[in-house]
Amino acid sequence: MISASFKRNELVLKELDLLREDANVYKLIGPVLVKQDLAEANANVRKRIEYISAELKRLDATVQDLEEKQNSKRDTILKLQQRIQSVQAGKGKA
Template identity: 40%
Template sequence: MCVASLTLEQEFAGLADDAVIYKLVGPVLLKQDTSEAKSTVDGRLDYIEKEISKRVETNIKDVQVRSEGKKTEIMQMQSQMQRPAVQG
């Protein structure tokens, strides 16, 4: 869907201001205002960009939490391994 929106954005950039744009609604092609069509595509691209950004941030936070958990595990293992060496 993002590729289609990017393609549309590129095609709109090359259109004349008085170009006729049609939108497929079900089985019917409806004439659409150029500025409205551009606005719809821009809005769709903004939404997709925000969703991707939100998902990436969520993934980063998840990885950080798992990393901290593993770090704690390693520190506990190291302290357990050092105890017998100190006692012996």
């Protein structure tokens, strides 16, 4: 969802960059289109892109951290399973 929003904002920025300085730009606020200054619209979209990029980086770091924890827990479980199997094999021989 964040990625789609990022792409939409990039497309909006590209469209704004194509406009002349005297072009009319409108922002949808609820059911109303409100006239907005091109420079202000451009700055708002850039800020949104910056914010979304930071969120994507933060989420990527969180996912990576969770994957590392998952791998660590998996290793711990495998070691415990091996110990259990060796203990059970030892009891079977006795």
